Amino acid sequence: MTRAWIGVLFLPVAASAAEDTPFRPDLGPEPVFATTEMARVELGHLLFYDPILSGNRNIACSTCHHPTLGTADGVSLSIGEGGHMMGPERHMTADNRPEQRIPRNAPGLWNLGAEEFTVMFHDGRLEADSNEPNGIRTPLGAEMVEGFDSILSAQSMFPVLSGDEMAGHYSENEVSEAVRLGFLASEGGAWDRLAARVAAITEYAEAFDAIAPGQPITFPEISNVVADFIRFEWRATDSLFDRMMRGETTLPPEAQRGMELFYGEAGCASCHSGWLQTDHDFHAIGMPQFGPGKAARFENHKRDEGRMRVTGDPADAYAFRTPSLRNVTLTAPYGHNGAYPTLEGVIRQHLDPTAALRAYVLETAALPAFDGANDTFVIANPDEVELIAAANDLPVHPLPDEDVAALVAFLETLTDKAERLGVPDSVPSGLPVDR
Structure with a gap:
């Protein structure tokens, strides 16, 4: 941690120093974003809004990161598993009560595809680190599997391992059961079980085969296309x-x-x-x-x-x-x-x-x-x-x-309501889409 400082910070004026030239700060090079392929973006678009990635098939990434709520959810602390509806209208369900609120605020997703973002989550528990075997320092440690192509990709799929967020309560589905037993990223663990769900849906199987012919559908590759979608959809650099x-x-x-x-x-x-x-x-x-x-x-x-x-x-x-x-x-x-x-x-x-x-x-x-x-x-x-x-x-x-x-x-003036694909009318699983 570096100590924050508040004081006078004068940055050089870009362009002319003439008195009638408005001040502009010198911010250095503009952000860099990796290029994206539309077939991957479109596949990630569907998966982002599809509840198939939650243990009980009732929560999508979009439930807490929805474009109508600025890619967040409009509340201080969310209700994940055990909730119904979304945003400020989300409430506890009577037959499957949540165990607790999500402990931290759901952040917006704007510009997370910029290459300068190498630290994720409010506490930075996920970081790009070349000293780690897979290039990512993570709470999973040595169990972190290979195949995530960016720190954004790795971040986007950790919520599925949280019982309070997406996995579900202990032992109420095959994903939450794996989480309870500590089988997370290991073979046959929670991520593998979710990948198998996706692979079983014909439209997803065909879409993945189109972008990686003959390759198995793995959880890191699911995460990679979701990250491609986030990188494309919520790049906000034209305010x-x-x-x-x-x-x-x-x-x-x-x-x-x-x-x-x-x-x-x-x-x-x-x-x-x-x-x-x-x-x-x-x-x-x-x-x-x-x-x-x-x-x-x-x-x-x-x-x-x-x-x-x-x-x-x-x-x-x-x-x-x-x-x-x-x-x-x-x-x-x-x-x-x-x-x-x-x-x-x-x-x-x-x-x-x-x-x-x-x-x-x-x-x-x-x-x-x-x-x-x-x-x-x-x-x-x-x-x-x-x-x-x-x-x-x-x-x-x-x-x-x-x-x-x-x-x-x-x-x-920092507002750029960038949105390109929007909310899909439906998803391949046939499950309801948050609106």
């Missing part, structure tokens, strides 16, 4: 900000002033740097915590210590990955657990994190009703709150209301 950076237009006056604050006095770019507004690093910023947390099974707390759960380093306590701000207007609520419903709210939290932490009330969060949930274990415990406060990296940095409004206006 008003991008066009301004290319010299094709200018920003509205308030947004221009917000950009100057963002890259200057407000210091936002010390973490939200580069073309995609992220340093891909981890910072503790005093976010309030609620929900089930990320404790190991032998632990009885409900805190989420973020990056420290990966590195074991106490200096990484409560640190989470800096999110990209592309299409941030579409992906509320904000924070690793969706603590803040508005951009203004999360900006103000950054200006005085410990005060915001101590004043936080759970009613701010967008939490679907969940009978029996103990969501306040951390935020109602002063000792737990002070642990988060002590780890905070951000100093107090007050800004007047008009500057906060200008920052919001700038962030709005």
Whole structure:
């Protein structure tokens, strides 16, 4: 983890230094995206929306990452297995109650196909690492199989191994049974069982044979085509900000002033740097915590210590990955657990994190009703709150209301509602498609 810093950050002006030339930050080379083949993209498109990849055939990737909700799901903490419908309307089912909320907010998928994204998940537990046998450091360790062609591909299929997300409750289907027994990526494990399901559907079998004749359908190859779809569908690099950076237009006056604050006095770019507004690093910023947390099974707390759960380093306590701000207007609520419903709210939290932490009330969060949930274990415990406060990296940095409004206006220029294939009318399994 690198220590976050807020201070004056002046970046050179692109083009002329004349007084009448609007400020433009120097962001270096533009993002690079691997090329995609449409046959693979179209196959991944169907699989992304097909519930066939969940244990009980009732949840698709799109359930928590839907384009109508900005490729996220519009709530702070999702309900996965045991839920019905999607987004803010998703609720517990009476006959198959979920065991707990998903511990972290469902992030948007914008620009994850850019090659600079080599770290995935809020805590970075999945990373590209050339020192690892398969080039990926993962919680599966040596069990991680070969064949994933990118870090995005590997990331896109970990949710199917989670009982709370897609696999299902223990022993209620052949996939969740394999997960319970620890058979994940091994031969005959959960991934193999899902691949066999897909291979048994004629339309999928023919589509895979068309892109890789004579090759068996494997789980990594399923994941690879889903990643190709994400890379193609949600590449968002033609916002008003991008066009301004290319010299094709200018920003509205308030947004221009917000950009100057963002890259200057407000210091936002010390973490939200580069073309995609992220340093891909981890910072503790005093976010309030609620929900089930990320404790190991032998632990009885409900805190989420973020990056420290990966590195074991106490200096990484409560640190989470800096999110990209592309299409941030579409992906509320904000924070690793969706603590803040508005951009203004999360900006103000950054200006005085410990005060915001101590004043936080759970009613701010967008939490679907969940009978029996103990969501306040951390935020109602002063000792737990002070642990988060002590780890905070951000100093107090007050800004007047008009500057906060200008920052919001700038962030709005990062919106590019890129969508190409949209939601399919149907999928080869014949299962219902989220709409």
